[in-house]
Amino acid sequence: MGLIIANLLANGFKEILELSKKQAENEEMVSEAKQRSALFIDFEEEWKNKETAYIQEIQELKLAVGKTETDKIEEMKRDISFLNSIIAEQYKKEKDLKEQIAILNSLPANEM
Template identity: 70%
Template sequence: AISPDIEEEWKNKEISYLQKIEELKIAAGITETAKIEEMKRDIAFLNSIIAEQFKKEQDMKKQIAILNGIPANQIFMELQRKTFRDLPPRLYCDMCEVFDLHDTTDCPEQALDIMKNGIHENVHKVRPSPRAYCEECEEFGHDIECCQKRQTEKSEAKDCTF
């Protein structure tokens, strides 16, 4: 037999090793349990996605059945109505060259230009003297009394020198 000290030390090491083996088994069991739980969560998530896809598929099948019962020209008219709806025109300012902010008529720059130049100044325009118009030959430059066409018809002529 071996000395009692060595035997006791051997038994103590054996006990500590057995305890460590048990701890490792428990730790391994926990990690396996955690892996199993994670896989169960993944399965539940994938099952929910499958259920959503199945519901969408059923809805699509119902829509197909409804569309198969409708005449083709009615479907075409409905699609045209949905795709070619009247869209309001986009706002565009010619002065600022921007879309969707304001229209040219509502441009703040235009209001500033009017304020800078002042509101309509009273400028009197000089009207030209009235021009003579002949209703006989429908031309400007002479009146009906001095019309060459009329003078040839009448022997009596007025002096129409300019």
């Protein structure tokens, strides 16, 4: 009977050791899974932050391009106004010169 109890105890200890070993392996797997999960969460958060930053930068660039186009249009309008004023001055000078030529042409040649 003592031998049977000794065998039962030995088998029980052996089973306890195997279960303890499996438990340690399972705990290690759980620990690794938690670490991977934490890394995944960190990567996901970093990705979201970068995505938000890129979206904001794209919007800022779109605004900058829009402002640039608007600025170019305004500059062209100013240039057109300036050129129109020069043209108006030239027409006035041309008119004045034509009047002076007409006056000079109307004078007799000996009065000049």
